[in-house]
Amino acid sequence: MSYEAYFQTNRERHLDELKEWLSIPSISALSAHKEDVNRAAQWAADRLAEAGLEHVKVHTTGKHPIVYADYLHAPGKPTVLIYGHYDVQPVDPLNLWTTPPFEPDIRDAKLYARGATDDKGQLFLHIKAVEAILKQEGGLPVNVKFCIEGEEEISSPSLPPFLNENRELLAADAVLISDTSLMEPGKPAISTGLRGLCSLEVSVTGANTDLHSGTYGGGVPNALHALVALLATLHDERGRVSVEGFYEGVPELSPLMREEFAKQKLDENRLRESLGLESLYGEEGFSFVERVGARPTLELNGVYGGFQGEGTKTVIPKEAHAKITCRLVGDQDPQDILDKIKRHLQRHIQPGAQLHIQEGEKARAFNADPSDRIFQLAADAYEQVYGTRALFTKDGGSIPIVAAFSRVLSAPVVMMGFGLPNENLHAPNEHFHLENFDKGLRTLVAFLKLM
Amino acid sequence: MSYEAYFQTNRERHLDELKEWLSIPSISALSAHKEDVNRAAQWAADRLAEAGLEHVKVHTTGKHPIVYADYLHAPGKPTVLIYGHYDVQPVDPLNLWTTPPFEPDIRDAKLYARGATDDKGQLFLHIKAVEAILKQEGGLPVNVKFCIEGEEEISSPSLPPFLNENRELLAADAVLISDTSLMEPGKPAISTGLRGLCSLEVSVTGANTDLHSGTYGGGVPNALHALVALLATLHDERGRVSVEGFYEGVPELSPLMREEFAKQKLDENRLRESLGLESLYGEEGFSFVERVGARPTLELNGVYGGFQGEGTKTVIPKEAHAKITCRLVGDQDPQDILDKIKRHLQRHIQPGAQLHIQEGEKARAFNADPSDRIFQLAADAYEQVYGTRALFTKDGGSIPIVAAFSRVLSAPVVMMGFGLPNENLHAPNEHFHLENFDKGLRTLVAFLKLM
Numbered sequence: 001m002s003y004e005a006y007f008q009t010n011r012e013r014h015l016d017e018l019k020e021w022l023s024i025p026s027i028s029a030l031s032a033h034k035e036d037v038n039r040a041a042q043w044a045a046d047r048l049a050e051a052g053l054e055h056v057k058v059h060t061t062g063k064h065p066i067v068y069a070d071y072l073h074a075p076g077k078p079t080v081l082i083y084g085h086y087d088v089q090p091v092d093p094l095n096l097w098t099t100p101p102f103e104p105d106i107r108d109a110k111l112y113a114r115g116a117t118d119d120k121g122q123l124f125l126h127i128k129a130v131e132a133i134l135k136q137e138g139g140l141p142v143n144v145k146f147c148i149e150g151e152e153e154i155s156s157p158s159l160p161p162f163l164n165e166n167r168e169l170l171a172a173d174a175v176l177i178s179d180t181s182l183m184e185p186g187k188p189a190i191s192t193g194l195r196g197l198c199s200l201e202v203s204v205t206g207a208n209t210d211l212h213s214g215t216y217g218g219g220v221p222n223a224l225h226a227l228v229a230l231l232a233t234l235h236d237e238r239g240r241v242s243v244e245g246f247y248e249g250v251p252e253l254s255p256l257m258r259e260e261f262a263k264q265k266l267d268e269n270r271l272r273e274s275l276g277l278e279s280l281y282g283e284e285g286f287s288f289v290e291r292v293g294a295r296p297t298l299e300l301n302g303v304y305g306g307f308q309g310e311g312t313k314t315v316i317p318k319e320a321h322a323k324i325t326c327r328l329v330g331d332q333d334p335q336d337i338l339d340k341i342k343r344h345l346q347r348h349i350q351p352g353a354q355l356h357i358q359e360g361e362k363a364r365a366f367n368a369d370p371s372d373r374i375f376q377l378a379a380d381a382y383e384q385v386y387g388t389r390a391l392f393t394k395d396g397g398s399i400p401i402v403a404a405f406s407r408v409l410s411a412p413v414v415m416m417g418f419g420l421p422n423e424n425l426h427a428p429n430e431h432f433h434l435e436n437f438d439k440g441l442r443t444l445v446a447f448l449k450l451m
Numbered sequence: 452m453s454y455e456a457y458f459q460t461n462r463e464r465h466l467d468e469l470k471e472w473l474s475i476p477s478i479s480a481l482s483a484h485k486e487d488v489n490r491a492a493q494w495a496a497d498r499l500a501e502a503g504l505e506h507v508k509v510h511t512t513g514k515h516p517i518v519y520a521d522y523l524h525a526p527g528k529p530t531v532l533i534y535g536h537y538d539v540q541p542v543d544p545l546n547l548w549t550t551p552p553f554e555p556d557i558r559d560a561k562l563y564a565r566g567a568t569d570d571k572g573q574l575f576l577h578i579k580a581v582e583a584i585l586k587q588e589g590g591l592p593v594n595v596k597f598c599i600e601g602e603e604e605i606s607s608p609s610l611p612p613f614l615n616e617n618r619e620l621l622a623a624d625a626v627l628i629s630d631t632s633l634m635e636p637g638k639p640a641i642s643t644g645l646r647g648l649c650s651l652e653v654s655v656t657g658a659n660t661d662l663h664s665g666t667y668g669g670g671v672p673n674a675l676h677a678l679v680a681l682l683a684t685l686h687d688e689r690g691r692v693s694v695e696g697f698y699e700g701v702p703e704l705s706p707l708m709r710e711e712f713a714k715q716k717l718d719e720n721r722l723r724e725s726l727g728l729e730s731l732y733g734e735e736g737f738s739f740v741e742r743v744g745a746r747p748t749l750e751l752n753g754v755y756g757g758f759q760g761e762g763t764k765t766v767i768p769k770e771a772h773a774k775i776t777c778r779l780v781g782d783q784d785p786q787d788i789l790d791k792i793k794r795h796l797q798r799h800i801q802p803g804a805q806l807h808i809q810e811g812e813k814a815r816a817f818n819a820d821p822s823d824r825i826f827q828l829a830a831d832a833y834e835q836v837y838g839t840r841a842l843f844t845k846d847g848g849s850i851p852i853v854a855a856f857s858r859v860l861s862a863p864v865v866m867m868g869f870g871l872p873n874e875n876l877h878a879p880n881e882h883f884h885l886e887n888f889d890k891g892l893r894t895l896v897a898f899l900k901l902m
Contacts, residue, residue: 029760029761029762029763029764030760030761030762031761089764090758090760090762090764092758092759092760096661154762154763155763181666195665197665197765199763206728207726207727207728208726208727208728209726209875209878209879209880210547210875210877210878210879211726211877211878212848212876212877212878213748213750213752213776213778213877214646214648214778214846214847214848214849215632215743215846215847215848215872215876216743216847216872217743217748217750217778217847218690218733218734218742218743218746218747218748218778218847219731219732219733219739219742219743219847220726220728220731220732220733221728221730221731221732222750222751224751224752224753224754225686225690225750225751227754228679228682228683228751228754229683229686231679231683232679232680232682232683235676235680237801239669239676275658275659275660275662275671276658276659277657277658277659277671277672277803278802278803278805279672279802279803280670280671280672280803281670281671281672281801281802281803282669282670282671283669288670291669291670292666292667292668292669292670295669296669297664297668297669299664299668299673299676299765299767300673300675300676300679300757301664301675301757301758301763301764301765301766301767301768302675302756302757302758302759302764302766302768303675303678303679303754303755303756303757303771304754304755304756304757304759305753305754305755306751306752306753306754306755306774307541307543307752307753307774308543308753308755308772308774309480309481309541309543310480310481310482311480311481311541311605311811312480312605312606312650312752312774312776312811312812313480313540313541313752313753313774313877314648314750314752314776314849314877315752315753315877315878316750316752317752317753320754321759323757323758323759323763323764325664325763325765327664327665327668327669350688350732351729351730351732352728352729352730352731352732354729360762360763361763395665395666396665396666396667396668396669396670397663397665397666398665398765421666421667424660424661425663425666426661426662426663426664426764426765426766427660427661427662427663427766428660428661429660
């Protein structure tokens with residue numbers, strides 16, 4: 001049977017299996033979902049074993065399990081380590097989902113569910129591509145290892161020590177990851193750069209209790225006023241970060257890099273319209289792809305304090321909170337950035353209000369060399385299926401583990417994405433276009449056979 | 452039996468009854484509690500009837516009922532209309548309550564429950580004072596009417612039309628309200644001024660969906676950034692409101708008024724310590740009592756947008772919200788103030804972000820003439836029980852209906868408060884000091900007998 005016939009014959013089974021996986025709410029950030037995370041790991045292990053992989057093992061860690069499997073029967077051939085993650089982001093606000101996040105639903109040739117594109121849906125393609133070759137040919141053209149984690153959405157605390165302790169087990173000639181996206185429909189991309197990340201939580205407190213705004217209003221600090229005034233100092237009017245020294249270590253954009261970005265030919269007007277915006281927004285002097293691919297950010301992900309219910313409540317809240325993440329590029333050091341932000345906040349906090357800061361995740365930016373042979377093979381594989389050569393892009397997101405793989409295994413990391421940028425990852429109504437589900441399976445088979 | 456003996460004998464019954472009322476979650480702002488609000492109204496009607504009042508009626512309105520009752524058997528004597536409210540504020544954040552808000556609990560001679568002091572507890576004193584005189588003497592020394600509403604915490608939309616349509620039914624020589632507080636323990640106060648109020652909700656929207664801060668961060672507007680920048684423009688560094696024209700109609704503080712405020716002898720240091728603050732905060736050149744009694748405010752009561760859960764979520768939120776109330780003084784017109792704020796917000800909103808404003812409550816400030824005989828009688832009554840003469844104060848809170856009573860019934864409105872400023876009204880762990888529960892009953896009996 002041709003691979004085309006094979007994938008058509010098995011399409012319904014594949015989709016049913018993926019839906020089953022997506023229905024497990026494996027939210028790594030929420031301790032209430034610990035058992036669901038474990039179930040999602042075991043589900044992956046079971047499918048790897050069914051596919052014919054060997055040495056399948058669910059490794060326990062300090063937090064969520066790492067699933068390993070391999071098939072090493074191609075002596076003299078390269079070894080590719082496939083990485084992905086089975087954990088997902090939280091789902092609120094729940095009321096904005098058209099169908100529940102853990103009840104997968106296919107509409108308009110898209111599969112809707114939390115994790116559909118990030119990353120269960122994309123990771124699933126690898127399991128099924130390997131299964132297809134094993135079933136069709138009784139073996140694999142290369143040696144394959146799987147390393148699947150459940151902490152990607154919480155910055156992978158357990159994976160770097162696991163890598164260090166299992167260098168031999170995981171040794172590979174290339175690392176293959178599908179956790180990024182095409183440029184746009186029909187335009188494949190291979191990400192050769194990722195931004196780094198650091199996060200912090202900021203709390204401001206006023207009086208030791210909530211107070212009535214009639215009895216006290218005008219005479220005591222309001223935690224919300226202090227927080228809002230503080231957060232407003234973090235950016236200038238064009239969105240440039242105002243924290244002293246923030247841009248140290250950020251590389252200048254060379255004319256060559258600008259040319260590379262321009263090749264992506266992103267239609268900013270179409271993007272703006274698709275997002276329902278009057279205008280895009282960001283640092284002056286940069287295009288959208290440059291802003292997202294080559295510039296750092298400081299982003300408020302959440303701000304909250306006081307009354308949020310229906311109607312009015314005349315309260316002066318005792319506390320107010322902000323969740324902040326930064327995307328980092330070039331040589332920006334996450335700890336150094338956190339220190340600079342902390343100094344800035346301490347300098348700008350209103351008198352009478354108390355400031356509390358908690359550090360979170362830290363990951364450096366990553367950059368690969370696209371002239372490596374493996375990147376050209378990946379582009380060839382895309383070309384066979386999509387009919388067009390993949391662009392080498394810089395991705396704005398952060399996969400903290402990518403730099404660790406590159407460093408610990410001394411192997412190139414190839415990011416072959418099959419998602420699309422507007423598939424609502426990390427947002428309500430996350431989905432995965434089935435066109436790329438289908439093409440992804442075929443592209444990955446082609447890539448393994450080209451290696 | 453002396454009134455002293457009567458109140459001692461009936462103390463346990465009185466407290467049990469009040470606890471029963473307080474256990475009804477009559478939150479007027481939340482539609483889910485509509486039936487509870489109705490139950491609390493009927494409870495009040497039943498107690499008024501039991502006390503011996505006549506023509507007890509639960510009037511339906513467009514929203515929550517108004518309870519009326521009277522006892523008009525003192526011809527030639529004045530008529531006093533007693534007003535109060537049986538609705539309460541919302542209770543979140545629930546986790547900060549030591550005991551649940553609707554399971555009344557007595558600790559350290561204080562009764563803890565939502566509504567304990569604002570206003571069920573204080574209103575209850577009037578019902579029981581009238582009941583006491585009727586039981587002890589078989590009649591009342593004056594004519595008494597009760598008018599009790601269930602919408603005070605949502606700005607009393609139904610009461611003004613009810614007053615207008617029932618001028619004859621409600622006609623009175625004085626209106627008596629207990630919904631304010633003593634200066635401090637042992638120091639009674641009669642409020643001769645209330646601040647006005649206006650409220651609005653502000654929403655800012657960016658893209659038409661939440662976005663991943665990796666894929667889009669730096670290139671699109673973030674609703675939280677726009678909201679925070681906007682809200683930070685509303686005050687200067689010392690808490691003075693920066694909205695153009697906001698202070699028009701605010702009276703200058705005359706030396707005489709400053710003297711009156713100084714008589715309150717508020718210990719600002721003690722207040723600061725009791726609130727756990729490093730410093731009080733507010734407009735320069737004013738004492739705390741002046742800031743709260745004679746100055747207007749613009750207060751953020753709630754701000755929210757984006758992720759609020761455990762951990763990190765790298766989202767660019769599509770929308771962000773703020774709830775704002777202003778306290779008004781002098782001739783400030785609520786609609787005029789709302790218009791000025793709206794103009795300010797429209798002028799300062801960031802490009803690319805959309806602004807949405809919803810107007811809420813509107814009430815003018817109120818001022819009474821303390822030289823009126825009824826105010827002196829109220830001070831006499833306090834003196835009999837508390838052993839010290841009541842101060843005439845300006846209260847920072849707003850009881851929107853007070854100005855309406857004064858205007859529609861052309862009668863002086865006497866505010867005899869028995870709460871204390873730090874009883875956490877509108878906040879977790881609201882409570883009522885039983886010392887003032889006891890003294891309040893005796894003071895109200897004394898007042899009715901003096902009239």
